[in-house]
Amino acid sequence: MADDRRGVVGYALLPKKQQSFIQDSLLSLCKSKGVDLVKIDQERRLTDQGPFDCVLHKLDGEHWRKQLEEFQTQNPNSTIIDSPASIERLHNRISMLQVVSELKIESETDTFGIPKQIVIYDKETLFDQQSWEFLKYPVVAKPLIADGSAKSHKMALVFNHEGLNKLKPPIVLQEFVNHGGVIFKVYVVGEFVKCVKRKSLPDVSEEKLESLEGSLSFSQVSNLTSDERNDDKYYKLMDLEDTVLPPQSFITDIARGLRRGLKLNLFNFDVIRDARIGNRYLVIDINYFPGYAKMPGYETALTDFFCGLVRKSRSEEKEKDGIDKRQLVCNCDVEVRKIAINTCCNDGEEQEKPPILQV
Numbered sequence: 031m032a033d034d035r036r037g038v039v040g041y042a043l044l045p046k047k048q049q050s051f052i053q054d055s056l057l058s059l060c061k062s063k064g065v066d067l068v069k070i071d072q073e074r075r076l077t078d079q080g081p082f083d084c085v086l087h088k089l090d091g092e093h094w095r096k097q098l099e100e101f102q103t104q105n106p107n108s109t110i111i112d113s114p115a116s117i118e119r120l121h122n123r124i125s126m127l128q129v130v131s132e133l134k135i136e137s138e139t140d141t142f143g144i145p146k147q148i149v150i151y152d153k154e155t156l157f158d159q160q161s162w163e164f165l166k167y168p169v170v171a172k173p174l175i176a177d178g179s180a181k182s183h184k185m186a187l188v189f190n191h192e193g194l195n196k197l198k199p200p201i202v203l204q205e206f207v208n209h210g211g212v213i214f215k216v217y218v219v220g221e222f223v224k225c226v227k228r229k230s231l232p233d234v235s236e237e238k239l240e241s242l243e244g245s246l247s248f249s250q251v252s253n254l255t256s257d258e259r260n261d262d263k264y265y266k267l268m269d270l271e272d273t274v275l276p277p278q279s280f281i282t283d284i285a286r287g288l289r290r291g292l293k294l295n296l297f298n299f300d301v302i303r304d305a306r307i308g309n310r311y312l313v314i315d316i317n318y319f320p321g322y323a324k325m326p327g328y329e330t331a332l333t334d335f336f337c338g339l340v341r342k343s344r345s346e347e348k349e350k351d352g353i354d355k356r357q358l359v360c361n362c363d364v365e366v367r368k369i370a371i372n373t374c375c376n377d378g379e380e381q382e383k384p385p386i387l388q389v
């Protein structure tokens with residue numbers, strides 16, 4: 031780095047995330063580029079720790095939010111990745127996908143959107159099929175809240191009316207779209223975008239649907255263990271190798287649009303290709319700070335991102351230093367003029383806004 035001080039990224043993560051994300055390979059690559067990753071002690075006040083060029087976090091709660099606010103006020107040049115308000119939007123499966131519907135992307139060959147869906151708050155509406163007759167079975171029932179708890183990942187594939195009995199509102203009912211049993215996970219790290227293939231639910235044909243009973247519960251189908259991932263038989267069965275990835279530029283345009291719309295830097299989104307219309311893509315899920323360690327080349331992508339943040343924080347520091355000096359000169363001028371013409375003047379003191387990472 032141009033500055034001779036080392037960059038410092040503080041991280042506050044749950045133990046499981048820390049274990050998967052903070053790997054030696056990441057630590058050493060960052061170190062070699064002049065950036066240290068330092069664990070934030072969650073038992074101590076954040077403002078008593080640091081200095082940090084950047085605070086990386088995936089923690090919720092009012093207490094933590096206050097700590098971040100306080101830290102940002104005292105350290106206006108540091109960047110918080112990402113803002114709790116922006117992350118919050120992903121905790122609700124309706125607001126999460128709203129941003130996709132608002133996106134405008136030009137493509138001559140491909141289209142995108144979200145599956146038809148409705149939010150159900152009570153049993154009465156759930157059994158009143160008129161209220162959601164525009165949806166066709168099968169539907170996926172997802173908990174409305176996506177807060178990372180095990181409960182929030184518990185889903186059901188519902189084949190008919192009988193399958194509604196087990197559902198517990200508030201839920202989102204989303205039309206199940208056949209997509210060839212393969213899902214695309216698009217990882218975003220600032221400007222960086224990487225799309226990979228994963229296992230998904232198999233297609234449900236019209237004939238099969240008639241013979242299926244009630245519903246099928248499932249949870250995190252695309253989260254494979256490494257054993258499963260290394261199993262050749264499994265790959266062949268799911269046709270992962272034969273599946274063609276969506277066009278990279280189209281996916282990158284969606285990713286950049288989501289990044290801007292969501293004001294987030296670290297997330298992934300799940301995309302399926304509608305089997306009925308080969309060039310139509312549907313975004314079905316967006317996750318904050320996903321399992322990056324599963325992404326090929328995660329160390330390089332994350333290290334580049336951290337280096338960029340440190341550079342930005344240092345240049346803002348320098349710029350601010352310059353402004354302070356210029357203000358000093360300017361204020362002296364004002365003082366001189368004040369004496370000379372004896373008028374009151376505004377010394378230009380402005381409340382400084384905390385910096386938001388430019389996206």
Ligand SMILES: Nc1ncnc2c1ncn2[C@@H]1O[C@H](COP(=O)(O)OP(=O)(O)OP(=O)(O)O)[C@@H](O)[C@H]1O
Nearest residue numbers: 145170183204205206207230231250252314315317
């Ligand atoms: N509308 C849909 N049509 C077809 N398959 C779907 C649909 N919605 C979800 N699925 C399947 O169910 C899986 C889980 O759904 P979703 O990704 O919404 O849940 P999640 O618990 O938030 O997942 P994650 O672990 O990625 O956070 C998807 O990966 C996909 O295989």
Ligand SMILES: O=P(O)(O)O[C@H]1[C@H](OP(=O)(O)O)[C@@H](OP(=O)(O)O)[C@@H](O)[C@@H](O)[C@@H]1OP(=O)(O)O
Nearest residue numbers: 046047050177178179253317318319320321322
């Ligand atoms: O378990 P991993 O580390 O791989 O990451 C998963 C992550 O769990 P974690 O944040 O507890 O680690 C999940 O977050 P929550 O919704 O539960 O908050 C969600 O983002 C999954 O989509 C991630 O898997 P991926 O989509 O990347 O395959």
Ligand SMILES: [Mg+2]
Nearest residue numbers: 252300315316
């Ligand atoms: Mg998902």
Ligand SMILES: [Mg+2]
Nearest residue numbers: 176315316317
């Ligand atoms: Mg999810």
